[in-house]
Amino acid sequence: MPDVYAAAMTVLEHDVGGERTVLGTCHHDCPDSCGWIATARDGVLVELRGNPAHPYSQGELCPKVNRFVHRVNDADRLLHPMIRTGPKGAGEFRTASWAEALELVRAKVTAAVADHGGETVYPWSSAGTQGAIQQNALHPQFFANLGASRQTGSVCGVVAATGMASVYGAGLGADPLSVVDSDLIILWGTNTRLTNRHLWPFIQQARARGARVIAVDPVRTMTAASCDEHLALRPGTDVPLLQAIAHVLIRDGHLDQAYLDAHAEGFSEFSASVAHTTPDWAATRCGLDVEVIERLATAYGSTERALLRALVGAEHQPQGGATFALLSALPVITGKWQHRGGGFARSVGAWAEVADVDLEQFGVSRPDARGLDQPRLGRWLTELDPPITVLFAWNGNPLVSMPNSAAVRRGLERDDLFTVVHEQFMTDTARYADVVFPAAMETEQYDVMPSWGHLWLGWNEPAAEPLGEAVSNTEFFRRLADAFEMSDEIFGRTDLELIDLVLSPDVDQELLRRDGFVRLQGTDEHRPWVDGGFPTATGKARLPVVEWQGSPTDARHPIQLLTAKQQVRFLNSSYSGLQGHREKESDPVVELHEADAQARAIRDGDQVRVTSEQGSIELPAKIGERVRPGVAVMPWGFWTENDQLANDVTSDAATDSGGGAAYCTTNVEIERISRPS
Ligand SMILES: Nc1nc2c(c(=O)[nH]1)N[C@H]1C(S)=C(S)[C@@H](COP(=O)(O)OP(=O)(O)OC[C@H]3O[C@@H](n4cnc5c(=O)[nH]c(N)nc54)[C@H](O)[C@@H]3O)O[C@H]1N2
Ligand SMILES: Nc1nc2c(c(=O)[nH]1)N[C@H]1C(S)=C(S)[C@@H](COP(=O)(O)OP(=O)(O)OC[C@H]3O[C@@H](n4cnc5c(=O)[nH]c(N)nc54)[C@H](O)[C@@H]3O)O[C@H]1N2
Ligand code: SF4
Ligand SMILES: [Mo]
Numbered sequence: 183m184p185d186v187y188a189a190a191m192t193v194l195e196h197d198v199g200g201e202r203t204v205l206g207t208c209h210h211d212c213p214d215s216c217g218w219i220a221t222a223r224d225g226v227l228v229e230l231r232g233n234p235a236h237p238y239s240q241g242e243l244c245p246k247v248n249r250f251v252h253r254v255n256d257a258d259r260l261l262h263p264m265i266r267t268g269p270k271g272a273g274e275f276r277t278a279s280w281a282e283a284l285e286l287v288r289a290k291v292t293a294a295v296a297d298h299g300g301e302t303v304y305p306w307s308s309a310g311t312q313g314a315i316q317q318n319a320l321h322p323q324f325f326a327n328l329g330a331s332r333q334t335g336s337v338c339g340v341v342a343a344t345g346m347a348s349v350y351g352a353g354l355g356a357d358p359l360s361v362v363d364s365d366l367i368i369l370w371g372t373n374t375r376l377t378n379r380h381l382w383p384f385i386q387q388a389r390a391r392g393a394r395v396i397a398v399d400p401v402r403t404m405t406a407a408s409c410d411e412h413l414a415l416r417p418g419t420d421v422p423l424l425q426a427i428a429h430v431l432i433r434d435g436h437l438d439q440a441y442l443d444a445h446a447e448g449f450s451e452f453s454a455s456v457a458h459t460t461p462d463w464a465a466t467r468c469g470l471d472v473e474v475i476e477r478l479a480t481a482y483g484s485t486e487r488a489l490l491r492a493l494v495g496a497e498h499q500p501q502g503g504a505t506f507a508l509l510s511a512l513p514v515i516t517g518k519w520q521h522r523g524g525g526f527a528r529s530v531g532a533w534a535e536v537a538d539v540d541l542e543q544f545g546v547s548r549p550d551a552r553g554l555d556q557p558r559l560g561r562w563l564t565e566l567d568p569p570i571t572v573l574f575a576w577n578g579n580p581l582v583s584m585p586n587s588a589a590v591r592r593g594l595e596r597d598d599l600f601t602v603v604h605e606q607f608m609t610d611t612a613r614y615a616d617v618v619f620p621a622a623m624e625t626e627q628y629d630v631m632p633s634w635g636h637l638w639l640g641w642n643e644p645a646a647e648p649l650g651e652a653v654s655n656t657e658f659f660r661r662l663a664d665a666f667e668m669s670d671e672i673f674g675r676t677d678l679e680l681i682d683l684v685l686s687p688d689v690d691q692e693l694l695r696r697d698g699f700v701r702l703q704g705t706d707e708h709r710p711w712v713d714g715g716f717p718t719a720t721g722k723a724r725l726p727v728v729e730w731q732g733s734p735t736d737a738r739h740p741i742q743l744l745t746a747k748q749q750v751r752f753l754n755s756s757y758s759g760l761q762g763h764r765e766k767e768s769d770p771v772v773e774l775h776e777a778d779a780q781a782r783a784i785r786d787g788d789q790v791r792v793t794s795e796q797g798s799i800e801l802p803a804k805i806g807e808r809v810r811p812g813v814a815v816m817p818w819g820f821w822t823e824n825d826q827l828a829n830d831v832t833s834d835a836a837t838d839s840g841g842g843a844a845y846c847t848t849n850v851e852i853e854r855i856s857r858p859s
Contacts, residue, residue, distance in 0.1 A: 205698030213635025261650025300329025308578025313629030320659035335555030335841015344840035345506025351718035363523030371496030426464035436483030438517025445714030503839030534632030557843035563593020739849035
């Protein structure tokens with residue numbers, strides 16, 4: 183055990199002189215779930231640093247969270263309930279007591295439910311904190327009691343999970359850390375160095391041993407530029423590329439017949455479905471050379487320890503679910519699951535639920551309640567009949583983060599919509615609220631943290647009480663339940679009792695709290711599907727039959743716009759409004775290829791208008807080498823205070839499965855509006 187850690191633990195045992203040092207885990211919607219050590223003095227957070235003993239993050243945090251002390255103590259932090267006084271969106275509020283604000287919510291919601299029925303209430307939430315209890319615990323019961331509509335689907339991960347589960351019976355894959363044992367790592371639509379930075383050193387470790395790393399990404403991201411090879415396919419053409427790979431694997435005899443026979447079903451249909459998907463066929467669709475596809479397929483087929491690695495980027499397309507089904511099929515037909523360092527690694531979040539964290543304890547089954555998927559919030563607020571007249575939005579910033587934000591904004595402007603927001607800051611969404619409640623920070627609340635990037639469960643001990651009158655998500659719903667005179671047993675539980683409810687009794691809580699993390703049970707020799715045993719009806723993997731639907735094209739909007747995560751100091755839209763973050767990032771620009779720029783008489787630095795079916799935005803153009811002709815890329819996550827929202831132009835078209843958003847196939851046109859003198 184490193185000395186620093188031993189020292190931290192000593193302090194942990196006794197709060198000395200008003201100083202309290204505790205172990206916690208980063209709650210952000212990020213695969214890394216880093217371990218941290220937080221110190222508060224006289225109730226004020228004064229230091230937060232990486233826990234050097236954490237096996238995955240190893241003492242490092244990131245440029246977002248290195249300044250978490252500033253976030254917690256920021257002057258703009260919301261500390262009291264507020265009631266709107268000005269027009270919606272103007273951000274004019276007055277401070278109110280909790281009692282007054284809760285009473286207003288009770289009266290408005292009760293009246294709306296009486297007029298329109300419970301389903302007029304829509305609970306929208308996301309992963310501002312992804313802690314097991316703070317993200318999941320009490321709201322299902324609260325909204326079930328109201329008879330509210332249900333939030334289904336997700337903009338993040340559910341499509342990938344659904345696609346994988348269609349093959350394996352569950353969305354469970356390999357440990358991302360098995361990269362260290364791989365000889366070939368294919369980063370499929372994931373920007374590891376930015377979005378999953380603590381995995382990168384392990385990939386470098388494999389490379390030092392001779393492993394090759396290939397990126398499959400339409401954009402030459404910082405990760406793609408650091409790989410041994412980069413395949414810049416056209417956005418949304420993963421299906422033909424994967425089918426061509428499958429075609430070559432079958433044609434050239436790269437199959438593992440024994441594994442296939444024992445552990446897969448549907449091979450003859452699968453094989454027939456890729457009989458025509460030759461590299462030639464795929465090349466024109468994907469915009470890649472035939473030889474490049476052949477080479478990738480052969481490299482994959484002839485390397486035993488070959489690992490596919492994806493996260494979320496590749497699901498945001500019309501055939502996102504099918505993409506993940508095909509990614510899941512490749513290591514089955516080639517038997518790669520049998521080899522350490524082989525298989526398919528995406529989110530491993532679901533492994534925590536297998537043995538340690540039973541989130542179903544919090545769920546309330548209401549299959550008949552109206553289900554409205556998360557990414558289409560704008561439509562639900564503007565097109566539904568009977569309408570949504572009450573919106574609860576917490577743990578996320580939907581006006582900025584949901585596709586087609588122009589529609590979300592039109593919805594939030596409705597006079598007959600009552601919006602309740604629980605937030606840490608006056609976000610774009612909060613500005614449209616009728617009532618805003620102040621939310622606690624992770625260093626002020628208890629939680630256990632399942633990770634989606636590694637196989638350790640994290641503990642989060644609060645270092646201090648919430649500042650002002652802020653409350654955790656669990657306390658927020660306890661107070662709401664109380665105001666609505668709901669008396670379900672679950673609302674009476676403390677946070678630690680909720681943790682007891684959700685955490686398997688087999689987890690050593692003492693160890694978890696002492697170290698700040700424990701290895702998930704049953705994952706020490708983590709080699710899933712080595713001997714098959716897929717949780718399907720037959721115990722076999724179901725090979726998918728997919729038909730390529732073609733990329734949606736639109737003659738008026740011939741360029742495909744990608745709106746990727748790009749800023750090292752932003753986490754989705756969190757931190758974009760925070761001093762010390764926004765001004766250190768460069769202003770958003772739309773990057774396009776020289777050929778597209780020339781055809782439109784656009785020069786580097788010109789102010790341009792980007793127009794789609796959904797709306798338009800204006801920003802400077804940059805002529806860049808990171809994209810191919812026909813593709814443009816711009817960042818998202820900025821707040822409107824300084825910038826326009828990328829999502830004002832993105833498409834909210836649905837994915838093939840999982841209730842996701844296919845915004846990576848946003849078709850746009852770009853035109854010059856002025857040239858800087
Ligand atoms: N610094 C930082 N880190 C983050 C976040 C952040 O905002 N900032 N966000 C966190 C969150 S919520 C998530 S979900 C993860 C996401 O982690 P990733 O999935 O790694 O990131 P994305 O940027 O969503 O997408 C990755 C890549 O997919 C590519 N892509 C787009 N369309 C296609 C396509 O059709 N096919 C293929 N093959 N690739 C495509 C994009 O160009 C992008 O480079 O990152 C997390 N980490
Ligand atoms: N164009 C485009 N759009 C995207 C993406 C993209 O790549 N491009 N990525 C998509 C993805 S993968 C995701 S996951 C979503 C993310 O979208 P969101 O989940 O909306 O994430 P954030 O924008 O970071 O907003 C999180 C908010 O939660 C608040 N918060 C943090 N902790 C707590 C808490 O404990 N309680 C409460 N009540 N609030 C808290 C923070 O202050 C912050 O404002 O965006 C999606 N939207
Ligand atoms: S945001 Fe991600 S990388 Fe940064 S500290 Fe949190 S878990 Fe680690
Ligand atoms: Mo995400």
